[in-house]
Amino acid sequence: MTDRVxxxxxxxxxxxxxxxxEARRDLLCLPGVGASPLEVSHRSPWFEGVIGEAEANLRxxxxxxxxxxxxxxxxxxxxxxxxxxxxxxxxxxxxxxYVLTGSWGGKALAEAATQGPTRVLWDGGADGYVRxxxxxxxxxAAAAPYVHITANETVHGVEWPPGAEPATDAPLxxxxxxxxxxxxxxxxxxxxxxxxxxxxAGPAGVTVVVxxxxxxxxxxxxxxxxxxxxxxxxxxxxxxxxxxxxxxVLLLVTRWLRDDVGGLDVQFRINREKAAxxxxxxxxxxxxYRGHAQPGSRSLMNVTYRxxxxxxxxxxxxxxxxxxxxxxxxxxxxxxxxxxxYNAMPLEGVGILxxxxxxxxxxxx
Ligand code: PMP
Numbered sequence: 526m527t528d529r530v531x532x533x534x535x536x537x538x539x540x541x542x543x544x545x546x547e548a549r550r551d552l553l554c555l556p557g558v559g560a561s562p563l564e565v566s567h568r569s570p571w572f573e574g575v576i577g578e579a580e581a582n583l584r585x586x587x588x589x590x591x592x593x594x595x596x597x598x599x600x601x602x603x604x605x606x607x608x609x610x611x612x613x614x615x616x617x618x619x620x621x622x623y624v625l626t627g628s629w630g631g632k633a634l635a636e637a638a639t640q641g642p643t644r645v646l647w648d649g650g651a652d653g654y655v656r657x658x659x660x661x662x663x664x665x666a667a668a669a670p671y672v673h674i675t676a677n678e679t680v681h682g683v684e685w686p687p688g689a690e691p692a693t694d695a696p697l698x699x700x701x702x703x704x705x706x707x708x709x710x711x712x713x714x715x716x717x718x719x720x721x722x723x724x725x726a727g728p729a730g731v732t733v734v735v736x737x738x739x740x741x742x743x744x745x746x747x748x749x750x751x752x753x754x755x756x757x758x759x760x761x762x763x764x765x766x767x768x769x770x771x772x773x774v775l776l777l778v779t780r781w782l783r784d785d786v787g788g789l790d791v792q793f794r795i796n797r798e799k800a801a802x803x804x805x806x807x808x809x810x811x812x813x814y815r816g817h818a819q820p821g822s823r824s825l826m827n828v829t830y831r832x833x834x835x836x837x838x839x840x841x842x843x844x845x846x847x848x849x850x851x852x853x854x855x856x857x858x859x860x861x862x863x864x865x866x867y868n869a870m871p872l873e874g875v876g877i878l879x880x881x882x883x884x885x886x887x888x889x890x
Contacts, residue, residue, distance in 0.1 A: 531874040534852035535679055535827060535865040536703065536724040543785065544777040544869075562773045567766050575769075575776050576762065582779035586789055587705075589712050589735055596734040596757040597767055602629075602702040602721040605732060606636035609698055609717065612744045612754050613671050614641035622646040622666035624691060626822075627654045627678025628858060633700060637673070646672065646691070653859075654681040656822040657689060669695040671716060671740075677704035679724070680856040682829030682863065683818045690714060696740060704826050705733065706782060707868055708793035716740050724826070725867045727775035730768040782868065792868055799866050799875040800825040806882045813886040817859060831861035832889075838862060841885055850878055 532539040552561055558571050565571055580595045589595060598604070614621050620642035623634040626649050637643050646664040649656060666672050672693045677684040684704060688711070690697060696716025705720035712718070717736045723729040734754065741754055750756045756764045786792050804823060807814040807830050817829035832838045838861055842854045855861040866875055 530849045530851045531870075531877055532851055533864045533866065533870070533878070535856070535863060536721070536867075537729050538724050538865055538867050539869050540728070540774070541778065541781045541785070541869045544774065544781050547777055548774055563770055565769065567763055567769050572769055572773075575773050576767070579772055579776040579779060582776065582783055583733065583735075586779060586782055587710055587712060587735070592739075593712065593735050593737050594741065594754075594758040596736065596754060597762040597772055598719075598732045598734055598757060599730065599768055601729070601732055602700055602719060603632070603636075605700070605719040605734065606633040607640065608752055608754070609633075609671070609673070609719070610637035610640035610643075611748055611752055613696075613698070613717070613740060614643075615745045616641075616670070616743075618670045619668045620644040620666075622664070622669040622672040622693075622695065624658065624663055624672065624674045625649060625654075626657050626675055626683050626685070627681040629678055629680065629700060629702070630673070630675040633673055633675070644669070649683075653817075654678060654683055655817060656819040657683060657685050658691075660689075660692065663691045663693075665693075667694045669693075671696045671698045673698045673700070675699070676701040677707075677824050677826050679703040679827050679865075680829075680859055680863075681817060682824040682827040683822045684824035684826065686821065696737070703865075703867075704824075706779075706789065706792070707796050707826060709789045722771060722775050724865070725778075725869075727778045728771050730771035731775060733775075778869075786868075795872065796825045796866075796868065799870065799872055800828060802872075802875050802879045803828045803864060803866070803882070806879045810882070810886045811890070813890045814882065817861065826865060826867055828864045828866065829855060829859060829861060835860065837889055840889075844885065845878070845881055848877075848881060850881060853878075 583595055623645050624647045647658040647662055672695045676699050698717045699715055701718050701720045703724045706725040719734045722731045807816045815831045845853050853862050855863040
């Protein structure tokens with residue numbers, strides 16, 4: 526394991542080492558099953574146990590009550606951009622409201638607009654997506670079938686602080702792809718949450734959807750089966766073959782969060798500590814590093830910042846990689862540096878990056 530690097534990838538992202546070790550141990554032969562998790566039927570008692578416990582762990586960690594369904598869907602968060610609108614927007618009610626705090630929200634909006642009327646309630650694009658709006662800035666949308674937000678904008682590094690999501694009478698729909706399971710949530714504030722697993726919950730290939738029963742009751746008839754949430758809720762997410770291996774690893778990650786970490790309150794504290802190491806480094810650099818997001822909207826998951834020149838940014842990324850700190854190049858639309866520090870990134874890994882940043886600023890400032 527000594528040749529493992531410190532991986533700041535935005536997703537698929539680093540996984541807990543103990544989860545990888547367990548998956549490796551069981552890869553050839555699951556105890557009591559005699560076959561690999563890659564080879565076992567989704568109708569087997571083993572997998573029924575896996576998907577059942579995965580759901581139970583998500584319910585426990587996030588405090589999801591019985592009035593919500595937990596669904597496992599394929600197609601990534603991107604398919605949810607469409608499915609949300611197909612299931613919740615078709616019909617006579619008014620436009621769905623979208624609050625845009627980064628580029629993912631814009632993608633969600635574009636897909637929804639193919640399904641029905643939409644309205645932008647706030648758009649931070651003019652400033653380059655550096656913050657979330659204050660409560661008075663978001664247009665009212667009481668009659669909307671739903672209001673959509675992106676909990677954490679992975680590319681820009683802009684995250685709603687806990688409890689700051691817009692207060693709306695319309696059901697709140699949330700793309701939580703890059704911060705679900707990173708902190709406790711008040712689920713009752715949401716009608717629907719979705720998250721691709723490949724940041725905090727497991728490998729790519731499975732998307733978690735948490736949806737309130739009231740919203741399912743209003744899904745229109747006539748949707749293709751695989752695009753209708755009720756197909757998943759009526760068949761325990763096993764209408765067809767689910768991504769067995771991805772859900773198995775998701776189970777291991779949720780067990781790790783439950784048993785090794787000790788729940789989301791603890792994980793949230795660790796995540797704040799990790800993010801503070803990097804933001805402190807930015808703030809004390811005397812302007813050498815410039816954070817992209819404004820302080821009140823800074824993401825605990827994706828720390829985005831610039832250096833004085835694009836050339837220095839290239840050198841930073843190259844030198845960091847030479848020191849075993851990889852995937853630090855920012856998204857091409859924002860540039861600069863992005864350090865993704867999801868749950869499984871250890872505090873020590875972030876500490877190594879913070880020390881590298883200090884040293885780099887001293888040598889190049
Ligand atoms: N929403 C957010 C916030 C994301 O970060 C991503 C992926 N980086 C997506 C949606 C798209 O996810 P997927 O690739 O699973 O479709």
